[in-house]
Each structure stands twice: as structure tokens, then as C-alpha cells.
Amino acid sequence: xxxxxxxxxxxxxxxxxxxxxxxxxxxxxxxxxxxxxxxxxxxxxxxxxxxxxxxxxxxxxxxxxxxxxxxxxxxxxxxxxxxxxxxxxxxxxxxxxxxxxxxxxxxxxxxxxxxxxxxxxxxxxxxxxxxxxxxxxxxxxxxxxxxxxxxxxxxxxxxxxxxxxxxxxxxxxxxxxxxxxxxxxxxxxxxxxxxxxxxxxxxxxxxxxxxxxxxxxxxxxxxxxxxxxxxxxxxxxxxxxxxxxxxxxxxxxxxxxxxxxxxxxxxxxxxxxxxxxxxxxxxxxxxxxxxxxxxxxxxxxxxxxxxxxxxxxxxxxxxxxxxxxxxxxxxxxxxxxxxxxxxxxxxxxxxxxxxxxxxxxxxxxxxxxxxxxxxxxxxxxxxxxxxxxxxxxxxxxxxxxxxxxxxxxxxxxxxxxxxxxxxxxxxxxxxxxxxxxxxxxxxxxxxxxxxxxxxxxxxxxxxxxxxxxxxxxxxxxxxxxxxxxxxxxxxxxxxxxxxxxxxxxx
Numbered sequence: 001x002x003x004x005x006x007x008x009x010x011x012x013x014x015x016x017x018x019x020x021x022x023x024x025x026x027x028x029x030x031x032x033x034x035x036x037x038x039x040x041x042x043x044x045x046x047x048x049x050x051x052x053x054x055x056x057x058x059x060x061x062x063x064x065x066x067x068x069x070x071x072x073x074x075x076x077x078x079x080x081x082x083x084x085x086x087x088x089x090x091x092x093x094x095x096x097x098x099x100x101x102x103x104x105x106x107x108x109x110x111x112x113x114x115x116x117x118x119x120x121x122x123x124x125x126x127x128x129x130x131x132x133x134x135x136x137x138x139x140x141x142x143x144x145x146x147x148x149x150x151x152x153x154x155x156x157x158x159x160x161x162x163x164x165x166x167x168x169x170x171x172x173x174x175x176x177x178x179x180x181x182x183x184x185x186x187x188x189x190x191x192x193x194x195x196x197x198x199x200x201x202x203x204x205x206x207x208x209x210x211x212x213x214x215x216x217x218x219x220x221x222x223x224x225x226x227x228x229x230x231x232x233x234x235x236x237x238x239x240x241x242x243x244x245x246x247x248x249x250x251x252x253x254x255x256x257x258x259x260x261x262x263x264x265x266x267x268x269x270x271x272x273x274x275x276x277x278x279x280x281x282x283x284x285x286x287x288x289x290x291x292x293x294x295x296x297x298x299x300x301x302x303x304x305x306x307x308x309x310x311x312x313x314x315x316x317x318x319x320x321x322x323x324x325x326x327x328x329x330x331x332x333x334x335x336x337x338x339x340x341x342x343x344x345x346x347x348x349x350x351x352x353x354x355x356x357x358x359x360x361x362x363x364x365x366x367x368x369x370x371x372x373x374x375x376x377x378x379x380x381x382x383x384x385x386x387x388x389x390x391x392x393x394x395x396x397x398x399x400x401x402x403x404x405x406x407x408x409x410x411x412x413x414x415x416x417x418x419x420x421x422x423x424x425x426x427x428x429x430x431x432x433x434x435x436x437x438x439x440x441x442x443x444x445x446x447x448x449x450x451x452x453x454x455x456x457x458x459x460x461x462x463x464x465x466x467x468x469x470x471x472x473x474x475x476x477x478x479x480x481x482x483x484x485x486x487x488x489x490x491x492x493x494x495x496x497x498x499x500x501x502x503x504x505x506x
Contacts, residue, residue, distance in 0.1 A: 010139045011151045013207050014132045018152060020087070020200045022159025023166075024094035024121065027193045029056045029264055029463065030163045030282070033271065034190045038102045039111045049272070050471070053464040055115050059122035060460020063452035066126020071445035073127070082127060082444070084208050090124035091201030093117045098194030126452050134444050137435040143304060149431035150300020154293055157423070160263060161289045164282045166193045171279075182278075240446060243437050248450035250499045251433065254316040254491025255426040256459025257484035261323065262419035263289075264463045265480065269327060270412070273470065273477050274334035277378075277403045287413045292420030296428040303429035307501035312433070315425025316492045323481050326415050331477055333408050336369070336377045345370040352385065359387035374405020458487055 028035065032052045039055075040048035066086075073082045097117050103110045133152050140148035170192045175181040181189075263285065270281040299311050332338065347368045352361045363385050369377040383396035404412065430451075438446035466480030473479035 007136075007139050007148060011136055011148060013210070014136050015152055015155050016204050016207060018132045019155040019159045019162065020091070020197070020204050022125075022156045023162045023200070024090050024159075024197050026160045027094070027163040027167065027197075028059070028097070028118065028121075029053075030160070030167055030267075031190055031193070032056060032268070032463075033278075034186055035114075037186065038190070039100070039114050040103060050464070050468060051111070053467055055111065055118050057461050057464045058115060059118040059125070060456035062119050062122035063126035063456030063460070064449055066123035067448035067452040068126075068445070069123065070127020071448040084205065086124040086127040087201060087204055087208065090121055091197055091205075093120040093124065094194055095198040095201075098191040098197075122456065126448065126456070133431040134435060134447065137432065138440070138443075145432040145435060146303035146308065146429050147297065147301040149435065150297045150428045153300060153427050153431055154296045156259070156427070157263065157289055157293055157296070157420070161286060161293075163193065164286050166196065168279060168282060240438070240442070244446055244450050246494075246498055247434060247437055247447070248454055250491060250495035251312060251430060252450050252454025253458045254454075254488040254495070255312065255430055256455040256457075257462050257487045258316060258319045258426045259423050259455065260459040260462035261319070261466070261481075261484040262416070262423040265466050265484070266416050266419055268463050268467065269480070270330065270334075270416075272467070274330055275400050275402050276334060276412075277401045280404055280409065284409065284412050284416055288416035288420050291413075291417050292424060295421055295424035299425050299428035300432065303432060308429040308433040309495065309499045309501040311429050312426045313492055313495050313499075315422045316488045316495070318425070319419075319422045320485050320489050320492065322418070323485055324478055326419060327478055327481060330412060330415055333411055334402055334404065336371065336375065336402065339371040339373055339375060342370045342372060355384075361385040361387075371405070373408055375408055376403040378403070 033049060036045065036048035036052040040051045070082050070086055073085075094117075097114060100110055100113050100117070132155075133149055136152050137145050137149050167190075170189055171185040172178075172181060174184040174189045267281055267285045270276040270284060271278065274281075276284070303311050348365065350363065350365045352363045354361050361384070363383055365381045367379045367381075369379075371377070378401045380399045381396050382398075434447040434451060435443060462484055465483045468480075469482060470477065470480040
């Protein structure tokens, strides 16, 4: 019983810190559309969004380098102090992003500074996950590794959940008037979720300082059997290198694209393709996460009984077969052209505001259409009324957002929930799977690299590449799905042919 209590203390301490690191990492992606207007020129919103997503992706690309640096440190110095260091690095970088002046204030220095901080975040996360998963696995009984490590697996999704919740709470608390509150949030309120992270990090550091080193690593260290060169042992020996490559191309590559498609790209798709309202696009994901998170533990526990391989590959297969119809249904549900309008309820308002220091004015025309299923279409047209008739009339900017009626809203929640179930299938068992592939002396290094290439490069690039493909193939709203479907499909074939379903106990 005492040992059982001990493992739960380990899980709680490890999970809290890892959850905070994921929160820090994901608030950037959750605020991509807002940040695009802060750190990049506003003349081309699509280019600004792509630049923001590219900066977001940059944090993923450097994660493998963090895995090498901190993985080596973790296999030489120890698990505890290494992922304590990554927590400090992540928290400091996130806090600093909240302090960076906007593009209008310091020009191109703003996106450059944000990019550098984003790279530091990626390096830190590259060292965090492998340490936390290894630490928990090395405390857990060998026959229950899937179950106990699955609790660590929930932290990535819960970190996203917390980031979305903090963003929405902040957005609605800045002013009683919704429009004023949104304006304040877009102007400066978006910084609050970044700045808040420092409080969470301090609490987590305090908890982690009280943790003990992993028993398996402590035993190796006391016997003088720790690796003096984990990088050479991990990647210089043919047998271990083969396992690293198999872990990447047969498991983590597909797992990565399923994770980021089912959560990040789904939310981005709702907002940017379906034009669903900012709040609704995020609360849809929040509800889907609430309903889906227990399945991480379910599939992790089940993998202890039947093995890890077929659960993970089944998740990839379902994603490959159903992504297109699921995303197509999201488009259909949001298509106001297919809905019946209640013309009698239509509203239109027009406001004209003088531009300070000039005789010009800005006119905003807002039009709301109501539909019988409870949905609403908001169209806002903004243009400039020039006092000088000789001035060139510029193209008015038009923004569109849709609020879904209750029936449509919950159908969307159901669709995203299905995609998150796929995430839990591929992600719930994978920590135990990776831990069991490699020996204790080089485990931190060996498991971290394929995980962070699969998730950081293949997975992390999903929102950017998918959005880019949708931009290139303008007539095809589902073009972005080509990337995750192909990557998951390739991984599915390799995993089916070459992965073993037998558990290797070290």
C-alpha cells in the first residue's frame, strides 16, 4: 500500500510540472490568430497567420535537439534535476513572450525575439517529456507501466485544455461589454495567460525539488553503470539505432500527426475554414477534451493486458479512414447556405468613428443573419470615409464569424471528440512502449529523440502544413488533410510490418 501511495506522489509531481510545460507551450498556438496581428504586419492577415504558425512550428522543430541535450544530461546526471532545469527554462521563456513589445512598437525585432523565445521553449520541452515519462515508468511495476504512464500522457491534452480555459476567462473578464472586452484582449489582454505561467512554474518547482531520484537510475549510479556517452550508445550502436528508427517511423511519426490533427488543426479548421466564432471554436475543443481525456488511462491500462502495438495502430487506421468524412461534416454543419434564414430577425448596425488628427472617418457595418437551427452569421465590413475625395478608396475589410445553434454545436463536439479518442489510442500507450524499447542506462536519450522528431517535426508541423495546403488549393477546404493522412498511413504500414507487440522489460 505504501508503494502504491509512493507512485501516486511521483505521478502527481511529474504530471503537474509536465502539464504546466504543455500549457506554456500551447498558449502560443491557441492564440495564433491574435498573435499574428501583434508581431507581424497587418497588411496581409493570411501571411501573418502563416508566419505565426511557422513560428509556432519552429518550437517543435528544435525539440529533437532539446531531446539530445537534455536526454544526455538525464542519462548522466539524473532524471530529477534535468527536468527541473527544463521547467525553469520553459517558464522563463513563456513569461518573456508576454513582455515582448508589438510589431508596431519595435518593428521586425518583435517577431525575431518571439522566435528566439519559441526556440527556447522547444528545447525545454524536448528535455521535459522524456524525463517525466522515464521517471514515472522507472517507479512503476513492470506489469502496470501502461496504466501509470498513461497519467503522464493526459498532461499534453490537459495543458491544452488549461490554456484554452485561461484564454477564455481572461477574454471575458476584461470588461462587462463583450465587444470592449474582446478589443482589450486583442490589444494587451492576450499577454496575461503568458505572464500567469510564472506563478504556476514557481509552484511546480517547489514540488519537484522535494522529489527523489528514479530508483532504477539510482541503482545504476551506485553500481557505477551509468552511461558515459549516451549519444554514442544510443545512435552509434547498430542494434539500438535500429530501435530508434523503428520507434520513429513505426509509431511516433503517425502518433504525432494524429495528436495535432485531432486537437490543434481541428480547432484551427473550425475557426479559419468553418469561420466558427472564437469562443465556440475553443469551447467545442474543451468539451471534446473533457469527454475524451479518460480514454488515455483506459487505453494505457488496456495496453498492459494486450500489448501496445495494435491499440496505437488501430488509432492511426481510424484516422486515415475517417478524417475526410469527419472534417467534411464540420464544413457541412457550418455552411449557412444550406440553412433556412429567419429574414424577419435580421439586424444591421452602422457606426462611424472619426480618425484622430484627421478629417477622415472609419465606418463599420455589422450585419447579423439568424437561422432556424439557432445559428447566426455575423458579417462586419470596415472601410474608411475620406474627407478628401481625391484620396484612393481602399478595399473594405470584411470579417465573418458564425455562432452555431445548440444542435449543431454539440454535433461538432461529438466529431472532435471522436478525433480525440483516436489521439488517446495512439498516445495513451506510447510512453510505456518507448520506455520498454530501451535499456535504463540510455533510456532518456534513446526514447526522447524519436518521440520529439515524431511529435515535434511531423506532428508539430501539421497545423502549418495543413493551413498552407488549404491556402494553396483554395478550392479544396479539405486539402490540408493530405499531410496527416499520408504520414499516418506510412507509419501504419511500417508499424504493422515491423513493430513487435511483446513487452521488453528492463
